[in-house]
Amino acid sequence: MKWLWFAYKNVLRNRRHSLMTLLVTAVGTASVLIAGGFGLYTYESLQEMSARESGHVVMAHSDFFNQEEETPLEYGLADHETLKQSIEQEQQIRMVLPRLQFSGLISNGDKSLIFSGTGVDPDGEFYVKGPFLKMLSGKILTTQTTIEAEPQVMLAKNLAKQLNAEIGSSLTLLTTTTDGVLNALDVQVQGIFSVGVPELDKRLLFVALSTAQELLVTEKVSTLSVYLYETDQTAFMEKKLTQDYPDLVTQPWWEQAFYYFKVRALYDRIFGVLGVMIILIVFFSVTNTLSMTVMERTRETGTLLAMGTLPRQIVRNFILEAVLIGLAGALVGMLIAAASSISVIFLDIQMPPPPGRSENYPLYIYMSSWLYGLTMLAVMGICIGAAWFTSHKAANKPIVEALAHV
């Protein structure tokens, strides 16, 4: 305790030096926490988006992912209703959504374009997609009960634009049935959406599962998307489902999330370089201040050594001083970062679209306890390293030389 008290008094001895080091440490800590918090938010958002897009676990026919289908839905799931009910018995599972992937031409009578369609369960699908499907106009699909009503379609914005389609417009879907016969179906535009990726917004459309099955003349679906309550249960549940349904093949969300991994790899590098730069700046700043302090106190160090202070005790004293400054700097930095995290919630700052996307997204900075703890440890480590680096030579200097230092 006494040594800590002496360290505290030494920190206050040269207030300007100590304050400068404290500020650099605080700004460095805040920068790491803000950049890291933003990174965590981005990763979690992308992870959530990917998981909501595909489902946490996708279940399909054993040949679905590795064989090319010769006719549509050759490797589809026929008894999906029974399967769905059976899978949904698991407590960790929120819901199971059937999906039917198909493609073909969509026409407004004057112009035909290629589309990539998905037949979905309207009640569940748009619930799980949540904020990751942006509705631009109209409404989401509904489960149609009147057989006479014209089937509904939701178009991605660029596809709608190219077809000059608006809400209520009638269009025709043309595709091949499971028997290889061409089939067409008139649909009415119910809504226009964007997934935020320009290339996908030129092709995507959603119809109700029953509409897709009617068009393809089938009872099958392509896949079952399993949604969990907790994303971190994915690996466990995928393993369990594989064991429980050996005739089917399962894929976790990350095996379909190419975009997530590419963006994460890019951001990891950006944040990594940024982190290393900040660490170096803090290290050199603390080293610089401590070097001046150690130099100014050479004679004093000589006196302490003469009185029988061990060199390691001298080093420890300088480390304690650095730790006090580092601790104060890190705490101030944490306060700055926490204040920033709270402020951006109210400021509604929009970030430019990430690579390959077209939509801005709101800036949030996560306050993660492990990130804060890790940063605090790193700052302490830097301060301890800098203090050792600058003081061990002085502590081992010949005493006579140290005492003669002017």
Place this chain on the structure above:
Amino acid sequence: MSILLTLVDISKTYHLGHNQVMALKNVNLVVNKGEFTALQGPSGSGKSTLLNLCGLLDRFDEGRYLIGDCDISTLNKHQLTLMRREQIGFVFQGFNLIPVMTVFENVEYPLLLAGLASRLRREQTLAILEHVGLIEFVKHLPDQLSGGQRQRVAIARALVKKPPLVIADEPTANLDTKTAHHVIELMQTLGRDSGTTFLIATHDERMAGRCDRVLQLMDGALL
């Protein structure tokens, strides 16, 4: 009287670039316990070098040096540090007090190093500060004291752990005549009370005149 310090044929050479300066040449010296010994000689005669060697702040090149029965040449750096901590007190010309520590903390420091319990440290520190007449200055910082007061703090710091040997390098050089007189008197009184041996380098004739023995050094050799 029993012997505290024994120096046999001690030599020390400094290497300054390509030049070699022989600071001490075959010094032979015996200092008894409780003796008050002055070292005199012109600047560059080797007084400080001899004090540094006796105080274990520097190493000699040749000869033997014993403190009591302990042969110093057999000790490693760590053991030398512990020996200084336990056996030797220092009084410097420039006082060398630690500026951020109060008078009490400066004097307490050697006891802290020795690992004494807080209560014992407090008792012994206050006792010696009482002795040197600075009890009312315990909370003062060194720069709030006069030169004489600072040197009294330095003497208290050197003696608080009751070491067998105190090395003092020009302890009165920065003090006026009256203060110097008080400091000499204080060192003698405390030295006699505790049986401490003093080895003092000084140009001050008054100081030398009050010592038990005065040694003259010239060109690194004892006359």
